Amino acid sequence: xxxxxxxxxxxxxxxxxxxxxxxxxxxxLTVGAGGMAALVVSENDPHVLLGPRDRRLPGIERGIAWxxxxxxxVLERIGxxxxxxxxxxxxxxxxxVPCSDLTxxxxxxxxxxxxxxxxxxxxxxxxxxxxxxxxxxxxxxxxKVGGRKLVGVAQAIRRGFALVxxxxxxxxxxxxxxxxxxxxxxxxxxxxxxxxxAVTSVARELGRPVTAAEVAQALVRGYAxxxxxxxxxxxxAEWDEAERILARRRVx
Amino acid sequence: xxxxxxxYTMEHEWWQEEGDEGRVGITEFAQSxxxxxxxVELPEVGRVLRAGEALGVVESVKSVSxxxxxxxxxxxxxxxxxxxxxxxxNRSPYDEGWVVRLRKVPETDAGGLMDAAAYEAYVNxx
Numbered sequence: 585x586x587x588x589x590x591x592x593x594x595x596x597x598x599x600x601x602x603x604x605x606x607x608x609x610x611x612x613l614t615v616g617a618g619g620m621a622a623l624v625v626s627e628n629d630p631h632v633l634l635g636p637r638d639r640r641l642p643g644i645e646r647g648i649a650w651x652x653x654x655x656x657x658v659l660e661r662i663g664x665x666x667x668x669x670x671x672x673x674x675x676x677x678x679x680x681v682p683c684s685d686l687t688x689x690x691x692x693x694x695x696x697x698x699x700x701x702x703x704x705x706x707x708x709x710x711x712x713x714x715x716x717x718x719x720x721x722x723x724x725x726x727x728k729v730g731g732r733k734l735v736g737v738a739q740a741i742r743r744g745f746a747l748v749x750x751x752x753x754x755x756x757x758x759x760x761x762x763x764x765x766x767x768x769x770x771x772x773x774x775x776x777x778x779x780x781x782a783v784t785s786v787a788r789e790l791g792r793p794v795t796a797a798e799v800a801q802a803l804v805r806g807y808a809x810x811x812x813x814x815x816x817x818x819x820x821a822e823w824d825e826a827e828r829i830l831a832r833r834r835v836x
Numbered sequence: 837x838x839x840x841x842x843x844y845t846m847e848h849e850w851w852q853e854e855g856d857e858g859r860v861g862i863t864e865f866a867q868s869x870x871x872x873x874x875x876v877e878l879p880e881v882g883r884v885l886r887a888g889e890a891l892g893v894v895e896s897v898k899s900v901s902x903x904x905x906x907x908x909x910x911x912x913x914x915x916x917x918x919x920x921x922x923x924x925x926n927r928s929p930y931d932e933g934w935v936v937r938l939r940k941v942p943e944t945d946a947g948g949l950m951d952a953a954a955y956e957a958y959v960n961x962x
Contacts (some may be wrong), residue, residue: 636895637874664898666866686862686894686901687869687962693899723898741901743890 585621588678589804589813592626593797605631605670606829608678608749609662609740610822613808616744623699623813624678625803627796628751630655632672632764634835635721635738638667638772647772648836654764658836663738663749665721666776669764673756673785675799676749679807683746689739693725696748697737698787700727703806704734704752707799708751709789718779720765732784754799758783838863838956839930843906843949846958850930851906851946858946860891860906861934866960867926870896876922878914879936885909887944891936894925907946909938 590611592604604626610623632651639660641647651658656669670676679696697713704711704727711729715722719733727735737750753761762780769776787794807813818826838844842852843945848866849892852859868874877893885891890902914936917924925933940946 636877636900640875662900664895664900684902684904686903687848687866689896689899689901690869721898725898736867737898739899742893743902773943 587807587811587813588620588816589624590622590624590816590818591800591804592624593800594627600823602629603823603826604628604676605633605659605832606826606833607818607822608676608680608747609829610678610826611816612678612745612747613743613825614822615682616742620814621681622679622816623807623811625800626676627800628670628672628674628676629748630669632768633659633661633668633670635661635664635666641774643771643773646732647768650771651764651768652836656764657834659830659833661833662742663740665723665736665738666769667765668736668751669756669761670751670798671756674751675796675803676751677803678747678749680745680747682744683741683834684744686741687748689719689741692739692746692748693737696721696727697727697750697802698810699805699807700735700750700752700811703802704786704797706805707786707790707802709734709744709786716782718763718777718782720778720783729784729789731783734784734786734789752799752803753783753785754794754796755785755787758785760818788824838952843946843951844955845904845906845949847904849904849906851949853946857937857939858907858911859934860938861929861937862894862903862905862925863955864929867929867933870894870899870901872897873922873925876918876925876935878918878947879911881911881914883911884941885911885938901936905938906949907938907940908944909940911936912939914939
């Protein structure tokens with residue numbers, strides 16, 4: 585498989601870096617329209633991503649207002665799952681391939697997260713796929729180590745593309761992130777009870793400081809073992825589309 | 837076995853034609869691959885769809901997927917029961933779990949869709 589590789593880090597212009605949460609969907613639209621499959625790896629400024637099911641919580645407006653009071657921008661993601669906090673302590677990845685077949689979801693999860701497992705292996709972490717009860721945005725296609733969530737993964741099969749996307753927890757503090765998500769759910773009227781002990785990070789597993797850049801580079805090397813990567817940048821139309829997507833997905 | 841009174845898309849939707857109208861849903865195979873369905877986003881009644889255009893969205897475990905319209909037509913009804921009970925698609929994909937009812941646009945031809953036997957063969961080769 586050939587993947588167009590797009591990376592976004594803090595060396596980018598601030599206006600471009602701010603579009604990071606919307607860039608994978610913009611690039612995926614290109615893929616759905618016949619473009620080359622793509623991998624997007626990006627660092628993050630703090631924001632909360634809500635899943636589609638969160639919109640249906642009885643106190644959703646109160647939950648969002650509380651997140652905003654914590655000075656956290658709130659966005660709705662295209663893929664499945666539920667609320668997560670992204671910040672400087674995690675790295676996002678997203679793989680977009682042509683796909684209109686909703687029965688491909690399981691295969692896509694398995695095939696398109698291989699690079700993540702290889703990246704973690706290279707960093708010295710023997711991780712495996714599986715759910716972690718009590719972790720925020722828990723799911724069977726997440727990646728865990730020692731029974732704790734290390735990577736969250738979700739998928740969208742829309743408009744001719746499949747977008748498998750997720751976040752590697754690099755140095756994010758599980759108590760802080762879980763506290764934010766739990767605080768949102770309590771105000772939004774969910775009975776969800778989360779456990780910070782069910783979540784870990786690359787830095788905690790390795791017992792040393794780890795930067796987002798180090799993990800981003802490992803992800804690129806990991807995916808390079810599973811696909812031929814072709815270095816690329818978003819074209820102007822993709823940046824413009826990312827801007828429109830960001831405006832559309834911002835809530836609160 | 838897939839019902840023989842309807843036709844099927846390669847993306848696993850079914851179309852049950854009744855005069856110039858018909859119902860749309862997703863197949864048994866599709867629901868089993870998706871797993872537990874937790875939400876279905878339905879279109880507005882009156883919306884006119886092209887064949888292959890997304891008519892709604894189905895959310896399962898950490899996955900959100902388009903449901904594509906098998907034919908061109910106008911949405912004349914949606915299955916309101918799915919708003920509170922999306923699991924009907926899992927339990928009864930060919931009956932209670934139907935998604936929308938369409939009125940075909942006159943020039944629409946559903947002949948390009950697969951019959952039950954062809955769909956079964958397609959799924960078996962999947």
